[in-house]
Amino acid sequence: MASTTHPATSPAGSTQLSADWRDFVALTKPRVMTLVVFTGLCGLLAARVPVHPVLGFTAILCIALGAGAAAALNQWYEADIDALMKRTARRPLPAGRMARQDALHFGVALGAFSVLLMGVALNWLAAAILLVSILFYVLVYTVWLKRRTAQNIVIGGAAGAFPALIGWAAATGQVGALPLVLFGLVFMWTPPHFWALALFVRPDYAAAGVPMLPVVAGELETRRQILFYSIVMAAVVIAPALFDLAGWLYAAAAVALTVPFLLLAWRVSRSTETDPTRMAPERALFRYSILYLFALFGAVVADRLLLA
């Protein structure tokens, strides 16, 4: 989150470019990226091949830097709409603490460094998937789809599904069936995760003119779609257990974690609340979606390592 300790405007009211290191950290969206990095780490560990700790650390560092670079380039491109939304207005660019060019240079340099380091230290397959995920988030999601279609996050969400695949590829030099299922899982998880939030921050997106589903298709349709994607996600989640890609530990955790997810999605789908300040089930589903993915990926690794 953007720091608030150094004001964006002078006492006279003129804008100052007073970015410090905290603003560059904020530009990488560190809180969101913790889960991105965790899924990457789980992909690496689930591969169950020996990786030297220094190389393993380097791979995860590259995923973190690549994701951070993508986040910086996302903010470079959309400083205009970030300025119009309460949730994002205090970020370094819309708050006027950083020049747009600095964010662009930072993002490009960090992205290039992460991809090259991944290629040199690990392998070029992992580096190529990292590059694709950065380009997907920046070009496909941010530049192309976000302002054009309510399906923006369904397609663009693929960017956030790549890290498990990158972690696996970094360890093995290949992709495999399990990481492909994990990709599908995060891909299907993204719409309920994001639309739950979009329901209660809808006024923000409406004010900025971003065609998110609740703004364009309405709340009822968004609630229906949340339930639909949650059910498809549940089918993908159970697949590793059905197709012998995971053992009983994963199966038990998947059921125990997914039932509450579906119940929350069901509650959201039944709600008729239109006041964003009173959307408790939507907030609960959003919060739970994050906990859910952490726990589920933890279960994948525990299952693979403990039952090996």
Ligand code: HEM
């Ligand atoms: C296109 C796909 C996605 C969209 C549009 C999206 C959008 C958002 C938004 C708007 C927030 C609010 C937090 C903020 O203002 O910083 C958020 C929070 C969060 N997202 Fe997502 N998200 C997506 C995919 C993902 C993925 C793939 C992950 C990780 C695997 C993820 C992890 C998180 C986490 C951990 C938070 C909570 C951050 C906090 O505590 O402040 N998101 N997401």
Ligand SMILES: CC(C)=CCC/C(C)=C/CC/C(C)=C/COP(=O)(O)OP(=O)(O)O
């Ligand atoms: C390795 C790699 C490149 C990973 C990328 C991970 C990725 C795509 C995460 C998506 C999560 C995210 C911050 C979406 C925000 O959407 P937004 O930008 O519309 O949110 P905002 O309104 O907060 O800016």
